[in-house]
Amino acid sequence: MTANQLSAAAGSSQRFFSLDVFRGATVAFMILVNNQAGKAFAPLQHASWHGCTPTDLVFPFFLFAVGNAIAFVLPRLEAMDRSAAVWKIVKRGLLIFLIGLLLNWFPFVKWENNELVGKPFETLRIFGVLQRIALAYLFGALIIYFFKARMAFYIAALLLLGYWVITAMAGNPADPYSLEGFWGTELDRVILGEAHMYKGEGVAFDPEGIASTIPSIAQVILGFLIGDYIRQKGKNAEMVANLFMAGVVLWLAGMAWGLSFPINKKIWTSSYVLYTVGLATMLLATLVQLIEFRGWKGVVPNFFDAFGKNPLFIYVLSGVLPKTLWLIRIPNGLNEAGEIKYTHPLGWYFQNICKPITSRPETASLLYSVSLVFLLWAIAWYMNKRRWYVRV
Structure with missing residues (x-):
């Protein structure tokens, strides 16, 4: 092999933990911005048309x-x-x-x-x-x-x-x-x-x-x-x-x-x-x-790495889990006609846990979405620990 071929072969065999972290961070933020409840902070919203917010990245x-x-x-x-x-x-x-x-x-x-x-x-x-x-x-x-x-x-x-x-x-x-x-x-x-x-x-x-x-x-x-x-x-x-x-x-x-x-x-x-x-x-x-x-392998990169190991599966789960929970109805008072109103587990969590913590609706929305990110991270972490990797 030539020197260039040896160099290329060596490069291709190296593991880049940074690529897993990048991919995992992207999945985590996709979950964050896709699961806002109510009004969200401006950086967590898409641009109305032209322009680019952090969410658009x-x-x-x-x-x-x-x-x-x-x-x-x-x-x-x-x-x-x-x-x-x-x-x-x-x-x-x-x-x-x-x-x-x-x-x-x-x-x-x-x-x-x-x-x-x-x-x-x-x-x-x-x-x-x-x-x-x-x-x-x-x-x-x-x-x-x-x-x-x-x-x-x-x-x-x-x-x-x-x-x-x-x-x-x-x-x-x-x-x-x-x-x-x-x-x-x-x-x-x-x-x-x-x-x-x-x-x-x-x-x-x-x-x-x-x-x-x-x-x-x-x-x-x-x-x-x-x-x-x-x-x-x-x-x-x-x-x-x-x-x-x-x-x-x-x-x-x-x-x-x-x-x-x-x-x-x-x-x-x-x-x-x-x-x-x-x-x-x-x-x-x-x-x-x-x-x-520089050897940065602390809590933050390891957190995102868990998402990076099963990116598509975790992203799909972030859609399947809320939609499944939306089918579960919880009585939530009466409407103007005296009929029972219903919410679902995630709606109950937002109304009774996230909103009472703060008077600002954007912060309540962020708390809700961050909670989902950590819930899905726990699943991703456990799957990675057990070496369960879902490939398509």
Whole structure:
């Protein structure tokens, strides 16, 4: 083997605890921001449209981590028979998509007029967070597998530039980057139908729709390129310095692009991809420096590491657990008509434990979401202790 090959082999065999911590922290914050009860602090809310809050960083950071992980499993895929490797990628993508679809439908029944009735498929939302992860992983991994790192970079650039051009030209000329003017909404209406779309904006608009999946594939590819660089270089100061500088460059490029193509999570703009990849890369470089070189392995990194060992399972559980508890009804006084009102265990906990602690609704909401994070951490910690790892 050549010196470069020996160096690459050594780098690929090294374990990066910092990557597990990064992935776990992302999952923990996804749970935190997705489980606010009532009014939340501004940083724990999504930007109303253009712009980026800390909450808007969580999802793209997870896709970035998905790309990182591909870099470390790619050598095993390349060692397999091509058809087996492709089927492994496709099967994983399809399973994650199916899990996301079932999670949208779960628990398949709901309370209506004091009776449990089935939740109809006719109004089931087709897309969602897990579905975007599935599609971005599926297409990103296939591009990486067939075209390798250099060509994958060019494809990612083409996806981002092409998405910008299409969004500018195919949308409403008055404002193609607005809620009403975004071209992807009409595409979703035609293919999915309004009944199967998200309506959290007051209209049928899906922030994880078909069109905005295009740049999210580039997010995974860029995450892979960063992970591949780490794997190839191994643990050395030059790698960390270059990683941080790459993050700065990507962040500044995203800021600059945002002047003409606004940074926006809900339509996942190309500037948003560069902006968030840049921040994720800087954060990852910082964690590598602190954990791999300065030996920071205390309570905080170990806390997040537990989430990082079973990230998808814990994320799914964070949706399944509340939805299951919502089916349990607890009498909660009478309404104006003298009829019994009901709450559920989590609603009771929020009303009787979190709210009495503070007069500020944002703080009560935070206490509630932090409680869920610690509950799920306990499950993640126990699973890690018993070496129970759920793989899809």
